[in-house]
Amino acid sequence: MHIPDPPAPRKPAPASGWRKLVYEASFHGINAGESRIEQHYRSLREQIRQHMHRHLVIGVVSGKGGVGKTTLTTCIGGIFRECRSDNVVAIDAAPGFGTLADRIDAGSPDGYADIIAKTPVAGYTDIREHLGHNNIGLDVLSGNQTSDQPRPLVPSMLTEALTRLRRTHQIVLIDTSDNLDHPVMKAVFNSCDALIFVSGLTGDSSMPVARSIDVLRSMAYDELLSRSMVILNNSRNHTNPLARSYLIDLFTEAEIRAEYMPYDPYLAKGGIIDTQNELRPQSRLRLYEIAATLAEQHIRKSSRLN
Secondary structure, eight states, X not given: OOOOOOOOOOOOOOOSHHHHHHHHHTTTOOOOOOOHHHHHHHHHHHHHTSOOSSOEEEEEEOSSSSSSHHHHHHHHHHHHHHHOSSOEEEEEOOSSBOOHHHHHOTTOOOOHHHHHXXXXXXXXGGTGGGSEEOTTOOEEEOOBOSSSSOOOOOHHHHHHHHHHHTTTOSEEEEEOOSOTTSHHHHHHHHHOSEEEEXXXXXXXXXXXXXXXXXXXXXXXXXXXXXXXXXXXXXXXXXXXXXXXXXXXXXXHHTTOEEEEEOOOHHHHTOSSOOTTTSSOHHHHHHHHHHHHHHHHHHHHHHHHHO
């Protein structure tokens, strides 16, 4: 008896462009399938959404202010939260006055002391009120936001806050101090699964990153560096392709993966960041690719340890 072949799997419906227009105009009768860019996005989402056996803690480091470290912390956290169903939090670990909450939720409470006082933390509802939140649900633990009785951040405070947030959040990003010698930074490095070094495209913004990498190698953080990357962030609209190529080669020779983030005027203007609706298409795609790389790298590492 002839057994008929099973029906071919239905192609995913297009979400944009002429393919979507034809699909909707034909009342879903004509499905040209996804475009190449839609297929690429779907592949990246699948990478970002993979199950993580362990928490992912990422430190974002620059060595110099003004290169977009806080902005990229917010953007990458936003992409992870957009794609995943579990909780994602960004922590302001600047020892002075932090600006992370200004990019996520300007009304965020100063929640370090309250979160540390929560013993034990059984679930997300125990600490939600002490965090800020943006429109897609990215949480933020803010640092000092006023000059009235500023709270000095010490290593034990960061460690205690991380201990509690690991119980409620799958992914943690830490926006760090520009000073690698600050005592809090050692607690950051000892807690992280990966680092993101943020560099500009000029010598004065890239050399602090190169020096930071050398310092961490001298402190025996080679394993951590092997799971890290440099983002060459074009935050000032520098368009010198030779400088970009030179820096990629420089960091690649130092055995650090280098990624490029294009200029985006929306990010340059400051204020609350909406990663879903306001970014340029090339910026959004690059952030997806960076988040997918971090997720894939972490999952491979976790698989080796299990």
